[in-house]
Amino acid sequence: MPSAAIIRVQIESTLAQRVPAALTLKIKHAPEVFASGMAEVDAMLGGGVPRGTITEVSGPSSTGKTSFALCTLASITQLGNACAWVDVSDALSPETAAASGVELQRLLWLRMSADRRTKLADKPWSRLEQALRATDLLLQTGGFAAVVLDMSDVLPQHTQRIPLGTWYRFRLAAEHARTALVFLTQSPCASSCATLSLRCEPAAVVPFSSQGETPLFERQQYQFARERNRNESSPFLQRKPAQRVNWSAETLWSRVR
Amino acid sequence: MYAVLHPSNFFAQAAAHQSPELRKRPFVVLDGEPPTEMVFAANHVARSQGVEVGMTRLQAEAFPEVTSLRRVIEHEHKAHATLHHVACMFSPRIESVEERPGTYALDIRGMDLLFGDVGQLANKLRRSVMAAGFLANIAVAENFHAAVSLACGRTGVSVVPSGCEAHAIGQLPVTALHLAPEHEATFAAWGIRTCAELAALAETDVIARLGQVGKKLHSLARGAWPHLMFPIEPSFEAGLVERMELDFPVEELERLLFLLSRMTTALLERVRGKARAIAALRVVLRLDGGAQHERTVRPALPLQDTATLLKLIQLDLETHPPSAGIVGLELHAQSAAPYRAQHGLFLPQAPEPGQLEVMLARMRKLLGEQRVGSPELTDDHRPNAFRMVPFEPPPPRRNERQSLSTPVALRVSRPPHMVGVALANHTPVRVFWDGAAYAVRDAAGPVRVSGQWWSEANWCREEWDVRLENGTVERLCRIAFDPRSRCWYLQGTYD
Numbered sequence: 001m002p003s004a005a006i007i008r009v010q011i012e013s014t015l016a017q018r019v020p021a022a023l024t025l026k027i028k029h030a031p032e033v034f035a036s037g038m039a040e041v042d043a044m045l046g047g048g049v050p051r052g053t054i055t056e057v058s059g060p061s062s063t064g065k066t067s068f069a070l071c072t073l074a075s076i077t078q079l080g081n082a083c084a085w086v087d088v089s090d091a092l093s094p095e096t097a098a099a100s101g102v103e104l105q106r107l108l109w110l111r112m113s114a115d116r117r118t119k120l121a122d123k124p125w126s127r128l129e130q131a132l133r134a135t136d137l138l139l140q141t142g143g144f145a146a147v148v149l150d151m152s153d154v155l156p157q158h159t160q161r162i163p164l165g166t167w168y169r170f171r172l173a174a175e176h177a178r179t180a181l182v183f184l185t186q187s188p189c190a191s192s193c194a195t196l197s198l199r200c201e202p203a204a205v206v207p208f209s210s211q212g213e214t215p216l217f218e219r220q221q222y223q224f225a226r227e228r229n230r231n232e233s234s235p236f237l238q239r240k241p242a243q244r245v246n247w248s249a250e251t252l253w254s255r256v257r
Numbered sequence: 258m259y260a261v262l263h264p265s266n267f268f269a270q271a272a273a274h275q276s277p278e279l280r281k282r283p284f285v286v287l288d289g290e291p292p293t294e295m296v297f298a299a300n301h302v303a304r305s306q307g308v309e310v311g312m313t314r315l316q317a318e319a320f321p322e323v324t325s326l327r328r329v330i331e332h333e334h335k336a337h338a339t340l341h342h343v344a345c346m347f348s349p350r351i352e353s354v355e356e357r358p359g360t361y362a363l364d365i366r367g368m369d370l371l372f373g374d375v376g377q378l379a380n381k382l383r384r385s386v387m388a389a390g391f392l393a394n395i396a397v398a399e400n401f402h403a404a405v406s407l408a409c410g411r412t413g414v415s416v417v418p419s420g421c422e423a424h425a426i427g428q429l430p431v432t433a434l435h436l437a438p439e440h441e442a443t444f445a446a447w448g449i450r451t452c453a454e455l456a457a458l459a460e461t462d463v464i465a466r467l468g469q470v471g472k473k474l475h476s477l478a479r480g481a482w483p484h485l486m487f488p489i490e491p492s493f494e495a496g497l498v499e500r501m502e503l504d505f506p507v508e509e510l511e512r513l514l515f516l517l518s519r520m521t522t523a524l525l526e527r528v529r530g531k532a533r534a535i536a537a538l539r540v541v542l543r544l545d546g547g548a549q550h551e552r553t554v555r556p557a558l559p560l561q562d563t564a565t566l567l568k569l570i571q572l573d574l575e576t577h578p579p580s581a582g583i584v585g586l587e588l589h590a591q592s593a594a595p596y597r598a599q600h601g602l603f604l605p606q607a608p609e610p611g612q613l614e615v616m617l618a619r620m621r622k623l624l625g626e627q628r629v630g631s632p633e634l635t636d637d638h639r640p641n642a643f644r645m646v647p648f649e650p651p652p653p654r655r656n657e658r659q660s661l662s663t664p665v666a667l668r669v670s671r672p673p674h675m676v677g678v679a680l681a682n683h684t685p686v687r688v689f690w691d692g693a694a695y696a697v698r699d700a701a702g703p704v705r706v707s708g709q710w711w712s713e714a715n716w717c718r719e720e721w722d723v724r725l726e727n728g729t730v731e732r733l734c735r736i737a738f739d740p741r742s743r744c745w746y747l748q749g750t751y752d
Contacts, residue, residue, distance in 0.1 A: 038663055062733040066666035066752040080605035080653035091668040093749065094632035094643040099664045104632050108648045110620060111628040130623060137623075141616040143608025152668065152752065178606065202731055205724070208699045215701040217722035220665050220733065220751065249663040 031231040034079075034146065034180055036072040037101075041224060044245040045196065048072070049146070049182060050231055052175045054167065056183045056190050059200025061152070064222030065184045066092075067100075067249045068200075069148050072182070074101035081145030084108040084138050088131045089153035099252050108144070110134050128154060132166060139173035139181070146180040156187035167193035188227070197228040203246055218254040222247055258419075259401045260363045260379055262344060262386060263408035264393040267359030268298035271336035272326050274390050283308070284324040285317050297328050333358075336391070341489075343385050347372065350488040354405055356435055362401060364486060379414045398422055403480035406433045406452070422480025427453030434477045440470065452478040493531060497590040499523055506545040506582025510574050516586060517570055522563050524590045534559035536593035540570055543585035550579040557649055558596040558610045565611045572618035576626075605653040617648060638708045639716065640748075641669055665751050667735065673746035676736060688725055688736065690747060695725035695732075703738070717741065720748065 008023050015022045035048035042048050049055050049072050057065045073083050074097075083106060085092055090111040098104055112127040112134075131149060138147050151159055167190040174181040183190060188197055203223035208215040225244045264270050272286045273279050283303035287294040294314040303323050317325060340359055344351045350364035365378060372378040379395045386393040396407035396415040403422040407415045410426070410433035417425040426433070429452050431444050443466075449455050455463075455478035463471035476482035499520035507513055521538070528535055536559040542550040554569045596610065608616070620629040630645040677689035688695045702721035709715045718737040725732050733751040738744075 060730065060732075061750055062731065062752055064752065066668055067663055070666050071663050082607050082650045089668075090628075090671045091749070092632075093641050093667045093669045094634055095641050096664060096666045097632070098634055099661075100666070101661055104634070106650045107631055109630065109632050109645075110624060113625050113628050133623060134620060137616055137619055141608055141612050143606055143613065145606045205698075205731075208701045208722070208724075214703075215699065217699075217701045217733075217751075247663070249665045251665050255662065255664075 032178075034072060034076050036068065037075040038068075038071060038247055040245050040247050041068065044224065044226055044243075045198075046229065046231055048075075049180050050195055051145070051180045052178045053195035053230075054171050054174060054181045054183065054190055054193050055196040055198070056185065056188055056194040057198045057200060058183075058185045058188045060186060060202070062220075063200035063202060064220070064224075064247070064249065065152055065200050066096075066150070067222070068224075069150070069182055069184055070097055070100040070102060073097070073107065073146060073148065074103075076146045076180075077101075077103040077106040079145075080106075082106050082108065082143060083146045084110065084144050084148070086110045086112075086131050086134050086138070086147065086149045088112050088127050088149075088151050091153060092150070096252075108138075110138075125158065128158060128162070132162070135170065135181075136173070139170060139177050139179060142177035142179070144177070144179050146182060147174075148182045148184065150184045151189075152184045152186065154186070156185075156189075159185050159187070159189040162189060164191065164193070167191070194228065195230045197226075199225045199227050201225055206248075216253070217251055219248055219250040222249065258365050258375065258397065258399055259404045260347070260365045260375070260382060260395060260397045261354070261360065261401075261404040261408040262340065262363070262382060262393050262395055263354075263357060263360045263405070264340065264386070264391045265409075265412075266298065266300065267336070268328070268333065269300040270391050271333045271359070272298070272329075273300065274336055274339070275329075275332050276326075277390070279324060279326075282324060283320070283322055284326055285312075286326050286328050287314055287317070288328040299323075339389050340386065340391065340393075343382075343389050346385065347378065347382055350486065352486050352488055357405065357409060360405065360408065362405065362486070364488070365397070376414070376416050379416055383414055398425065398480070400480045400482070401484035401486070402477050402482045406435075406477070406480075409433055409435075417480075423453075423456055423478075426478070426480050427451060427456065431455055431478070434474060436474070437470075440467065440474065443467070494592065497524055497527065497592060499586075499588040501586045503584050503586070506584050508582045510571065510578070513583060513586065514567065514571060517588070518563065518567050520586065520588045521566050521570070524588060525561060525563055525566070528590065528592045529561060531592070532595070533592040534561045534595035535566060535590050537591040538566060538570065539587075539589040539591075540574070541587035541589070542579050542583045543587070544579055545582040545584050548581065550583075552577055556611075556614045557647075558614075559593040560611060560614075561595055562611055565615055568615050569618050572615070572622050576618075576622045607650060607653050613648075638706075640706065641667075665733075667749045668752050669749040670747050673737070673748055676745050676747050678736065678738070678745040685721055685723055685736065688723065688734075688745075693727055695727045695730075697723050698726050698731075699724040718746075722751075 012022050032051040033047035034051060035042050059065055076083055085107060112130045135149050138144055170181060171193045201223045203221040206219050206221050209218045223246050268286055283306055284300055285296045285303055285308055286298040288297035289295050296310050296312040296317050299308045306320055308317060308320055308323055317323060340361060344361045344363055348363040348365055348368060352362045354360040354362055368378060372381055375397045379397050383395045394408045394412055396404045398404035398417040399419045400422045403426050406426050406429055410429040431449060431452055460475050463475045473482060501516055537553060537555040539553045544550055552573050554573050560566055617629060627645055631648045632643045633646045635642045635644055678685045679687040685697050685700050700721055700723045703719035705719050707717035718739050720735055720737045722735055725734055735748040737746050737748050
C-alpha cells in the first residue's frame with residue numbers, strides 16, 4: 001500500500017502541470033435543489049428541481065405541467081425568494097397561482113403581448129422572441145431563484161427552431177445567477193442543455209364525480225417520466241429513484257367539499 | 258455687526274404697496290369673517306383721524322373719509338419677498354425677525370469694502386428700501402437685540418458705536434423690548450418707563466421678582482443679551498433643478514443623453530453633498546412649437562448612481578417619445594435618504610434594487626406598461642379577476658409552507674376562443690375548435706355564474722368542465738355559453 005501511495009503521488013506530481021489531482025477522486029457537491037412540495041415527485045427527482053440549471057418539463061396539454069410548475073414556485077416563494085413567470089401565451093391564472101400557495105408579491109409575471117404590435121406581426125415567433133429576450137434579461141439581472149418559461153401552447157415545430165446556442169447561453173447564465181430555469185414545452189427542445197428532463201404523460205382517467213345531482217370535475221391523475229437527470233449519478237443519492245411517478249391534483253371546489 | 262431693517266406698520270405698508278394711490282389717504286385693513294371683521298391695520302393718516310386697531314368694521318366705516326380694504330395674505334407675501342430681495346443685495350446672511358413682521362436682520366460684517374462704513378451702508382440700505390416702495394427704519398449695532406429694539410423704536414437711521422448699546426437704547430420705552438403683557442403691567446406698576454431705568458435696577462433683584470425672564474429683560478435693556486444667528490437658507494429641494502437650452506431642435510434621444518448625463522451628474526453631486534440620494538427625477542422637455550413633454554422617473558428606492566438613473570430616463574423616453582424636436586431640457590430632482598439594507602449570508606435570494614429597476618424599465622419597453630408586474634387578486638366575483646401591480650417584492654422572509662393539496666391549474670385563454678358545440682339533451686357532446694372535432698367524454702355542469710347585474714357591464718354565462726378526445730389527443734377544458742351573444746367560448750384548459 002505505501003508503495004502504491006508513493007507511485008500515485010509521483011504520477012500526480014508529474015502530471016500536475018497538465019491535469020491537477022489526476023488520480024484523486026473529485027468530490028462532487030450535492031446539487032442544490034428546490035423541493036416541489038409533492039413528496040412522490042420530489043422522491044423521483046432526487047429532492048426537487050435543481051438550482052442553477054435548466055429543467056425541462058414537456059408533454060401535451062392537460063398533463064400537469066402548469067400545476068407542477070406552480071406548485072414548485074409556491075415552495076420557492078414561501079422560502080422568501082423572488083420568482084418570475086415568462087408567459088408566452090398570457091395564460092397564467094393568478095387565482096390558481098394563489099390557490100397553489102404562490103406568494104403573488106414575489107412573482108414577476110411577464111405577459112407577452114399579442115395585441116401590442118400589428119396583427120401581421122402577431123405570429124408565435126414574435127411572442128417567442130419577446131419571451132426569449134425577457135428570459136435573457138431576467139437571467140442577466142440575477143436574483144431570481146426560479147424563472148419559468150411557459151411555452152406550453154407553442155407548437156413543437158416553433159420551439160425546435162430556436163437555435164441551440166440560445167439554450168447554451170441560458171444554461172450558463174442560469175448557472176451564474178443560481179437560478180432554476182424551468183421550461184414548459186409540448187416537446188423537448190433544450191436537448192443536452194437541460195440537466196433534468198421530465199416527460200408528462202396522460203395517466204389513468206379519473207371519471208367525473210357523480211355523487212351530487214350533476215357530475216363534478218374533482219380530481220385529475222398525472223404521470224411524470226424522468227428522461228434525463230444529470231445529478232442522478234451523485235454519490236449522495238443512496239438509492240436509484242423510480243423512473244416514473246403518478247401524482248394527482250384536485251380542483252379548488254373539491255377542497256371545500 | 259448687525260443692520261436691522263424694520264418697516265413700521267408693515268401690514269398697512271404692504272396693502273399700500275399694491276395700491277400706491279392710497280398712501281396719502283386714510284385707509285384701514287380689515288381682517289376676519291364677515292360680518293365680524295375688525296380693523297387689523299391702519300395707516301398714519303387714518304390713525305390721526307381717530308381710527309384704532311381692533312375697531313369693528315362698523316366703527317371704522319363711521320369715519321367717512323377712511324377707505325376700507327380687505328387683508329390679502331398674498332400681498333403680504335409679496336411685500337416680504339420684496340424686502341427680502343432688497344436685504345439680499347446687502348448681505349448673504351439674513352435672518353427674519355419672527356416676532357416683528359417684515360423685519361430683517363443683516364449680518365454686515367465685512368461689507369464695508371463694498372458699501373463703505375456702517376453709516377453709509379445704513380443710508381444706502383434705507384434708500385434701496387424706499388426705492389422698492391417701503392419706508393423703513395434702519396439700526397446698526399454690535400448687539401442683535403439692541404439693533405432690533407432701536408429699529409423698532411427710533412425713526413430713520415441709527416448707528417450705534419461698539420460698546421454704546423446700553424446708552425443708545427436707554428431712552429427707548431421698555432415696550433420696545435417686545436414685552437409680554439404681564440411684564441408690561443409689572444413695569445408700569447414699578448414706574449419703570451425706559452430701558453435705562455430697567456438697566457439701572459440690580460439684576461439679582463429683578464431675577465428675584467420676575468424669575469429667569471427678568472434676567473433676559475435686564476440684559477436686553479442693557480443691550481447685552483446674546484443671539485445666535487440662523488440665516489435664511491434657500492430651500493435645498495427647490496434648488497435641485499438643471500436647465501439647458503438648445504440652439505436648434507434635436508429629435509434623436511441619443512444625442513440628448515450626453516446632456517442628460519451631465520445634468521444628472523451635477524444633480525447627484527449636489528445631492529451627495531447632503532448625504533442624500535435621488536428619489537425621483539422629473540424630465541421636462543420643451544418642444545419645438547411651444548409644447549412641453551414631461552415624464553417622471555421614480556425608482557423604487559432612492560439611487561446615487563448616474564448610470565442607473567440615466568438608463569431609466571433613456572428607457573422611459575424611448576417608451577414615451579416626445580412628439581416634436583426638443584429645444585430645451587429641464588431636470589427636477591427630488592431627494593431622499595439613501596437606501597441602506599443589512600444583508601445576510603443566509604437570507605434568500607432577491608434581485609439587486611438598482612438592477613431590478615432598470616430591468617423592469619426594459620421589460621416595460623419590450624412588452625408594454627400593463628404586461629409587467631405582479632398579479633393582485635381583486636375583490637370580484639368574476640372568475641380570474643386580477644390587476645397588475647408594480648413588482649416590489651417584500652423583504653426576504655421565510656414562511657411556513659401550508660400543507661395544501663395540489664390544485665389543478667387552469668390555463669386561461671385571453672381572449673376566450675370561440676368554439677362550436679353540438680348539444681344532445683342540453684349537454685355538450687362534440688366540440689369544434691381550431692379546425693378539429695373533439696368528442697366529449699365527460700362533462701360536468703352547467704355552472705351558472707353572473708355578476709354586476711345592476712350595471713351596463715353585467716355578465717352571465719354557463720360554464721362546463723369537459724374532457725375532450727380526438728383520437729390520441731385528450732384535453733380537459735372549461736367551456737362556457739354566453740346567453741347574450743348565444744356563443745360558446747373556450748375559457749381555458751386544465752393543465
